[in-house]
Amino acid sequence: MSIHYQATPTQLAIAHQERLKIRHGANVPTMGLAPGMTQVNMICVPEDWAWDFLLYAQRNPQSCPVLDVIESGGFKTILGKDIDIRSDFPKYHIWENGQKINELTDITEIWEKHPKLVTFLIGCSFSFENDLLMAGIEVRHITDRTNVPMYLTNIPCRTAGKISGNLVVSMRPIPASHVSQAVQITSKVPLVHGAPVHIGFPEQLGINDIYRPDFGDMPRMSPHEIPVFWACGVTPQAAVIQSKIPFAISHAPGHMLITDIPDRRWSI
Amino acid sequence: MSIHYQATPTQLAIAHQERLKIRHGANVPTMGLAPGMTQVNMICVPEDWAWDFLLYAQRNPQSCPVLDVIESGGFKTILGKDIDIRSDFPKYHIWENGQKINELTDITEIWEKHPKLVTFLIGCSFSFENDLLMAGIEVRHITDRTNVPMYLTNIPCRTAGKISGNLVVSMRPIPASHVSQAVQITSKVPLVHGAPVHIGFPEQLGINDIYRPDFGDMPRMSPHEIPVFWACGVTPQAAVIQSKIPFAISHAPGHMLITDIPDRRWSI
Numbered sequence: 460m461s462i463h464y465q466a467t468p469t470q471l472a473i474a475h476q477e478r479l480k481i482r483h484g485a486n487v488p489t490m491g492l493a494p495g496m497t498q499v500n501m502i503c504v505p506e507d508w509a510w511d512f513l514l515y516a517q518r519n520p521q522s523c524p525v526l527d528v529i530e531s532g533g534f535k536t537i538l539g540k541d542i543d544i545r546s547d548f549p550k551y552h553i554w555e556n557g558q559k560i561n562e563l564t565d566i567t568e569i570w571e572k573h574p575k576l577v578t579f580l581i582g583c584s585f586s587f588e589n590d591l592l593m594a595g596i597e598v599r600h601i602t603d604r605t606n607v608p609m610y611l612t613n614i615p616c617r618t619a620g621k622i623s624g625n626l627v628v629s630m631r632p633i634p635a636s637h638v639s640q641a642v643q644i645t646s647k648v649p650l651v652h653g654a655p656v657h658i659g660f661p662e663q664l665g666i667n668d669i670y671r672p673d674f675g676d677m678p679r680m681s682p683h684e685i686p687v688f689w690a691c692g693v694t695p696q697a698a699v700i701q702s703k704i705p706f707a708i709s710h711a712p713g714h715m716l717i718t719d720i721p722d723r724r725w726s727i
Numbered sequence: 728m729s730i731h732y733q734a735t736p737t738q739l740a741i742a743h744q745e746r747l748k749i750r751h752g753a754n755v756p757t758m759g760l761a762p763g764m765t766q767v768n769m770i771c772v773p774e775d776w777a778w779d780f781l782l783y784a785q786r787n788p789q790s791c792p793v794l795d796v797i798e799s800g801g802f803k804t805i806l807g808k809d810i811d812i813r814s815d816f817p818k819y820h821i822w823e824n825g826q827k828i829n830e831l832t833d834i835t836e837i838w839e840k841h842p843k844l845v846t847f848l849i850g851c852s853f854s855f856e857n858d859l860l861m862a863g864i865e866v867r868h869i870t871d872r873t874n875v876p877m878y879l880t881n882i883p884c885r886t887a888g889k890i891s892g893n894l895v896v897s898m899r900p901i902p903a904s905h906v907s908q909a910v911q912i913t914s915k916v917p918l919v920h921g922a923p924v925h926i927g928f929p930e931q932l933g934i935n936d937i938y939r940p941d942f943g944d945m946p947r948m949s950p951h952e953i954p955v956f957w958a959c960g961v962t963p964q965a966a967v968i969q970s971k972i973p974f975a976i977s978h979a980p981g982h983m984l985i986t987d988i989p990d991r992r993w994s995i
Contacts (some may be wrong), residue, residue: 509778510777510778510781513778513781513782513785514781514796514798517781517785517793517796518796525785528782528785528786530782530888620798646995647995649917649995653995727914727915727917727921727995
């Protein structure tokens, strides 16, 4: 299905370097870091919620494309040799009964207290941004060095067991002349959210004010740009909230894990 | 990701008709039936093997692309309104401890004795055969009205929990001049096995005699044709055998369920 592209030594070195900075405390959104290398979302749930979550992902593959499942208690991933998922995201959110109770930059200690979490690493739309740039399509939040704006929509995902929630989307303003190309490019990478779910008219997604995203930073848009919406790997966090999962850990939106896998691995 | 193409009334009527024949006892391989409509593989396992199997599918997406998971005891699927998976496959295999103990054309009675099976419906390479035909590529086993030849390879799948097994492939002989086109066409449908896993040299897959498939019928090949191998939805049956799953039900290879979903739904 996917072609087993390998990263170049330079790409691997840069990914490693950025990851080390993050491991040692850099607490920043990761957009634009280690260009061409796959970044991923994370959601960890208790063992007895893992089946429901994997089923939720299977039923909502556009928002929850699972790139790796780390079994109970594990913290290593096939997506990179030296990765420790407990320290290598810049920021984590800790959830209890659907409420965010803490933000941390390292969860190694929490892991001791919750030794039986199952972790899902989920594709991220950052993976197609390099392709957009290479096609001459500006990615505004990279230009502006801000976090991508993300919105909780009014579109329910398919439920699975005890898990339900609405779709979360990321938005990029695209010049009307380039929207078609953006669809073409992103439709080729279904495992990192693929083609847009919606183009134009944010209110149809239940977004009342495009300048007030639910996650990430306020976008800058110009009059000749169309808001283009892609399914987002923050969708599991909406499910954590709505389903009141007793305990969960996620990354902070936009604060991703940089892996050793090149983005082009996900291209059809 | 996928476009929600709807079947035409005629397509639906034909699918329904073929399904009824099967429900009422037609016991035949389904290649070429209801052209353009999705056919699927099946594997049912006990509840306490379901997590391992879904993980196995996630780790081996090319051979086990899950199109629907039917939760414990269920027999209806989102892939078609009137479908009953207990009667709508032409033939079933019943497995105990990794051994095939029976072949049946209806499993409704068995279902009463094993009320807590979880069912996985898995994409089938028959879904891209119509596209091959439309591109002028002969599909030999449709021409010959035989079952597609399938082979157990020496390629291990990624294990998941208690489940392991080798990859099963289907084979179509393709004229050398059309192999590239066959790759192009099938790579666009990753959820029905996607691009070939191997082209030429069957012995590299551990296949000693291309004329003696492990499942399906003996192929007819001519000297200027290349054997082209695609991942096959019989792969879960190899896992049932190798993992000695205590109880399982599968379809008989090549004897698929005809759904109400058009094949083009799976196109990227």
